[in-house]
Amino acid sequence: MSPESSSHPASRVPEQAAGLVAARRPPVRVITVTSGKGGVGKTNVSVNLGVALAAAGRKPLLLDADLGLANVDVMLGLSAERTLADVMAGRCGLADTILEGPHGLGIVPASSGKRHMAELTPAEHVGLIRAFSEIDRPLDTMLVDTAAGVTDSVLTFCQAAQDVIVVVCDEPASITDAYALIKVLSRERGVNRVQVLTNQVGSPQEGRALYEKLARVSDKFLDVTLAYLGMVPHDEYLRRAVQRQLPVTVAYPSSPSARAFRELAGRIERWQPPAAARGHLEFFVERMIDAGGMAA
Incomplete structure (x- = not known):
């Protein structure tokens, strides 16, 4: 998919009409969930935050942005007939791929293998991000579940969001790789604010201590602001939910991890929506430009 492609549905809408459509659509807060190391529970975090936000009355969309090894649909026991691979090949539009998850959570599945x-x-990443402007469903929040590491895909999806959540667990490799990811985001992509979520920790105190360990090193060597989003405790019910292909917030809503996800979603709900475009590649940038014009 090319950003200049004239076959894009949005390119056939007269400019004035496109502006009127955008005026009726509020800005979307885009939150990327990522990690330096694989296996830290990043996708579980993305899925359960999305479900918790939907259950609270928000209108979220979850993009599976682990483009080559996608598994959000598998975690939810869903079968995707169309994926981002079909979108990139021109066989369908983004809206044709959306699956309905628990509580009305929309899911854009990627392909695996x-x-x-x-x-x-890079041009294809730009085209994919811009293509989201064609989605016309009610939407106020989008979660982007990336791959782990510091690939161009991960960095671009982080840069194109308003907020970045880095998931880290209490393992030396997880901490080291999280720091490396934050360093690259800051120095190469200008991401200067990162939320840290500690996952599968033994207590709130352990979660806070893990965050502070990462923050101390970042404060010393990087020009980036870290904020502590919170923690998800180690929970046997979370493992059981994964085996059942259900979010723990649905399968075991009274479990410690489900309560933690609802609390985290509540904090995210209180974040202010994006006020204006930042002048570089972003998801749903047309909505922010329009909202900024209306505010002016």
């Missing part, structure tokens, strides 16, 4: 999707060019 398709190497070319994990190796998209």
